[in-house]
Amino acid sequence: MYSYLVNLSRPIKRSVMLLLDIALVPISLYLAFALRFETTTPFQIATESWVLLPMTAFCGVLIIHFFRLPQIKLHSFDTQSMTRIGTCAATLAVTSVVISYIFHVFTPRSVPIIFGAVFFISSSLLRVFIVLLLGLLQTKSGKSVRVAVYGAGTAGIQLVSALRQSQDVRPILFVDDNPALHGLIVAGLRVEKPNKLLDLASSGLIQRVLLALPSASAVRQNALVVKLSQLGCEVQILPTYAELMAGKDLSSSLRTVEPDEMLGREKIKLDNPEVARAYAGRVVMVTGAGGSIGSELCRQLLNCNPTSILLFDQSELALYEIDQDLRPLAEHAGVKVITRLGSVTDKVRIEKIIAGEGVDIILHAAAYKHVPIVEENELEGARNNVLGTQIVAQAAEHAGVERLILVSTDKAVRPTNIMGATKRMAELVVQDLHTRSKKTNFSMVRFGNVLGSSGSVLPLFQRQIAAGGPVTITHPDVTRFFMTIPEAARLVLLAGAYAQGGDVFVLDMGEPIKIIDIARRMIEMSGRTVKEKGSQNGDIELIVTGLRPGEKLYEELLIDHQSLQSTPHEKILRAKESRLTKEKTGAMIKGLKTSVSTGDKELLRDLIAATVDGYHIQETEMPVEYQQDGIV
Numbered sequence: 001m002y003s004y005l006v007n008l009s010r011p012i013k014r015s016v017m018l019l020l021d022i023a024l025v026p027i028s029l030y031l032a033f034a035l036r037f038e039t040t041t042p043f044q045i046a047t048e049s050w051v052l053l054p055m056t057a058f059c060g061v062l063i064i065h066f067f068r069l070p071q072i073k074l075h076s077f078d079t080q081s082m083t084r085i086g087t088c089a090a091t092l093a094v095t096s097v098v099i100s101y102i103f104h105v106f107t108p109r110s111v112p113i114i115f116g117a118v119f120f121i122s123s124s125l126l127r128v129f130i131v132l133l134l135g136l137l138q139t140k141s142g143k144s145v146r147v148a149v150y151g152a153g154t155a156g157i158q159l160v161s162a163l164r165q166s167q168d169v170r171p172i173l174f175v176d177d178n179p180a181l182h183g184l185i186v187a188g189l190r191v192e193k194p195n196k197l198l199d200l201a202s203s204g205l206i207q208r209v210l211l212a213l214p215s216a217s218a219v220r221q222n223a224l225v226v227k228l229s230q231l232g233c234e235v236q237i238l239p240t241y242a243e244l245m246a247g248k249d250l251s252s253s254l255r256t257v258e259p260d261e262m263l264g265r266e267k268i269k270l271d272n273p274e275v276a277r278a279y280a281g282r283v284v285m286v287t288g289a290g291g292s293i294g295s296e297l298c299r300q301l302l303n304c305n306p307t308s309i310l311l312f313d314q315s316e317l318a319l320y321e322i323d324q325d326l327r328p329l330a331e332h333a334g335v336k337v338i339t340r341l342g343s344v345t346d347k348v349r350i351e352k353i354i355a356g357e358g359v360d361i362i363l364h365a366a367a368y369k370h371v372p373i374v375e376e377n378e379l380e381g382a383r384n385n386v387l388g389t390q391i392v393a394q395a396a397e398h399a400g401v402e403r404l405i406l407v408s409t410d411k412a413v414r415p416t417n418i419m420g421a422t423k424r425m426a427e428l429v430v431q432d433l434h435t436r437s438k439k440t441n442f443s444m445v446r447f448g449n450v451l452g453s454s455g456s457v458l459p460l461f462q463r464q465i466a467a468g469g470p471v472t473i474t475h476p477d478v479t480r481f482f483m484t485i486p487e488a489a490r491l492v493l494l495a496g497a498y499a500q501g502g503d504v505f506v507l508d509m510g511e512p513i514k515i516i517d518i519a520r521r522m523i524e525m526s527g528r529t530v531k532e533k534g535s536q537n538g539d540i541e542l543i544v545t546g547l548r549p550g551e552k553l554y555e556e557l558l559i560d561h562q563s564l565q566s567t568p569h570e571k572i573l574r575a576k577e578s579r580l581t582k583e584k585t586g587a588m589i590k591g592l593k594t595s596v597s598t599g600d601k602e603l604l605r606d607l608i609a610a611t612v613d614g615y616h617i618q619e620t621e622m623p624v625e626y627q628q629d630g631i632v
Contacts, residue, residue: 017070024122025060025092026053032115036108052107055099056092063091069123082124089120144170146205148197149189150224151212152176155238157187159212172206201231211237231524274568275490278497279304282402285359286311287344287392288366290318293407293447296489297363298326301335304493308336310357313366314343344388351395362396363492364389365407367423372548374419378604383596385422390429390589397433397440405496406430406444408504413446414614421608421615425588427504428611431577432585434502443499445492446506447483457515461522469531469540471519474547479512491572498567504575505567516542580611 029052034040064070067088072081093116100107145168149156152174160171174191176182181191192200200206209228213221221237228235284301288294289311301309309330313319323339330337338357342349344366354362367385368374374381389406396404408427411420427444434442457480464471483491487507495505523530523540531538565574580588588611595603608615 014070017072018064020126021064021069021123022057022061024119024126025057025064028119028122029053029056029096029111029115031118032111035114035118036111051103052096052099052105055103056096059095059099060092063088063095067091072127081127085123086120089116089123092116092119144168145207146170146172147208147210148173148175148192148200148206149210149212150175150194150228152178152181152184152186152191153212153215155214156212159210159238160187160189163210169208173200175209197228197231201233206233208234208236211235214238274497275493276304279306279361279493282306282360283308283310283358284361284363285309285354285357286363286365287313288364288407289313290315290322291365292485293488293492294363294365295322295325296485297365297492298322299329300486300489300493302326302329302333305333306335308338308357310338310340310353310359312340312342312344312353314341316341343384344392345383347391347395350391351398354395354401355399359396359399360402361496362392362401362404363407363496364392364404365492366392367407367426369409369419371411371417371419374422375417375548378418378422378601379596379599381418382422382425382592382604385419386425386429386592387589387596389426390433393430393433393442397437400439402439403441403443403496403499404430405492405499406442407492408444408446410446414616415612416616418605418608421612424612424615425592425608428580428585428588431502431579432582435579436582437501441499441501443495443501443503443505445495446504447488447491457518461519465523465528465540469523469528470543471523471540472543472545473516473519474545476514476516476544478515478547480515482513483507494567494569494572498569498572498574500574502576502579504577506573506575508571508573578613584611 067084069085069088072084093112096107096112096115099105100112147163147169149160149163149171153176156174156176160174163169163171171189174181174186174189175194175197176191177194182193184191197206197209201209209231211221211224211228213224216224225235225237279301284306286294286297286301286309289298290313294313298309298311309326311319311322311326313322319339319341323337327337340353340357342353344350344364353359366388368377368381374385393404393406406426408423409420411417412424412427413420415421415424430442430444433440461471491505491507495503498505519542520530523542528539529537531541565576567574579585588607591603591607594600595607
């Protein structure tokens with residue numbers, strides 16, 4: 001029934017409301033006589049004034065149409081709507097007086113006043129009744145999600161008004177920290193204390209919490225998100241005032257809480273005028289431009305006013321997508337976009353592009369980065385990550401490129417897998433070239449896990465939760481550093497601005513976080529509950545699968561913490577780490593080329609063990625309590 005009523009066409013809805021309002025005119029006039037003469041059957045008196053009824057009803061049609069009462073949206077029924085009904089009622093009362101004088105009809109002077117008041121009350125109550133009836137039908141249909149709005153301020157009130165237009169969501173109540181608001185009725189909803197949310201969620205009275213505090217700081221919002229995630233309800237958050245300036249409807253601006261909002265720290269602000277100055281007027285080449293980091297680098301470069309951005313990638317699809325995304329923005333910014341397809345292992349192609357396009361700065365983000373894949377394809381991983389880096393770096397040095405920044409990973413520090421080892425070897429190649437370079441400034445940036453990037457554990461958790469579980473983790477004690485894609489890209493750009501040569505830049509990302517804690521929190525914030533081991537209750541299981549080949553329990557960002565130096569930005573650290581000699585680097589490259597050309601995997605692994613400081617095989621057994629069935 002509810003779906004049928006709300007899906008009626010707008011002309012039909014207006015026609016129904018017009019007929020109801022017209023019917024209220026003679027009914028209200030009759031009730032006015034009844035109230036005036038204090039009788040429920042004023043037939044004799046009304047008969048003497050019979051002409052007043054049809055004439056007022058006829059004029060009422062015109063007056064109701066003139067004031068557009070049928071066009072009042074029921075879910076937006078507010079003081080402005082009531083004012084329009086009141087003005088219409090007053091006009092009807094005056095019209096009845098005029099009709100009485102024209103037709104010399106006996107009508108007590110109080111009747112028109114009572115008539116206007118009765119019409120105003122009945123027309124208003126009619127709309128209130130219809131709204132309540134629709135709400136009742138919506139609840140019985142079971143299709144609407146019952147929500148609590150956290151924040152009874154201006155944004156919360158506007159959000160409730162917008163949500164009342166939706167068939168899928170029904171606001172039930174407000175929650176606010178301000179004690180002065182508790183117990184009040186705001187926008188038709190009662191304001192409750194935050195500590196009542198747990199009982200409401202447990203009883204099923206609310207299924208979702210909408211955080212409507214756009215003026216609150218990121219720290220405050222993150223703290224609330226963590227707290228609300230324990231309710232077992234889905235949590236959505238209203239964007240900041242700056243984001244709302246885009247002019248979106250409030251209800252459409254609601255977004256599900258992103259994983260990075262529950263990491264216990266603010267997004268690090270890396271804005272610095274030095275970044276724009278470092279890239280302004282330059283030709284900047286981004287290798288791996290179609291990847292997660294590469295594409296974000298390209299977007300952020302647009303704000304630095306380079307002469308042109310050269311997009312380089314071996315994936316045609318990835319290159320096409322970033323080109324389509326970037327080109328309209330680049331045209332608006334007055335930046336030229338150049339797309340070049342190819343592999344970083346193609347020496348001739350790389351040299352021609354760098355020299356031919358007059359590249360000034362290279363951001364080298366191209367790499368094979370997925371640990372399990374590289375572990376099974378170690379020779380290709382080494383060819384791309386190490387030899388490809390050497391080819392790009394040498395071509396940059398020969399062409400007199402101003403700067404090259406290598407995008408590396410925390411897995412390069414005392415690696416336990418081939419991917420991390422090849423990235424450390426790439427760092428050694430860049431460090432060696434810097435010692436002999438006369439023009440090109442070489443530097444490196446190390447990341448932790450980048451939220452939302454391809455291969456990140458968080459998108460995997462999201463897919464598993466959406467599928468109903470189970471959510472898989474490799475070990476209950478695994479920890480990782482996390483950063484956002486914009487943070488990672490900005491760190492690369494800042495490294496280019498701060499680089500002195502041979503530097504390793506890292507971002508202070510706070511304390512590492514347990515993967516199992518992230519998994520639990522994401523399950524809870526999706527409105528589900530974790531099914532604990534040995535319990536029949538809960539929605540989604542957490543299963544421990546065991547460490548994958550080459551996976552570490554924890555990551556590090558620096559090899560030598562004693563070499564740390566500050567930079568102009570308090571959250572960015574610079575390290576001067578040990579490097580191989582020219583002879584050892586040459587021997588490493590020679591051995592690497594031999595292993596790749598002959599397909600000798602054992603030679604490659606022996607070379608890594610002899611060259612990469614701290615390389616070892618992870619030998620951590622799963623705790624006994626997880627060895628049987630793996631369920632947490």
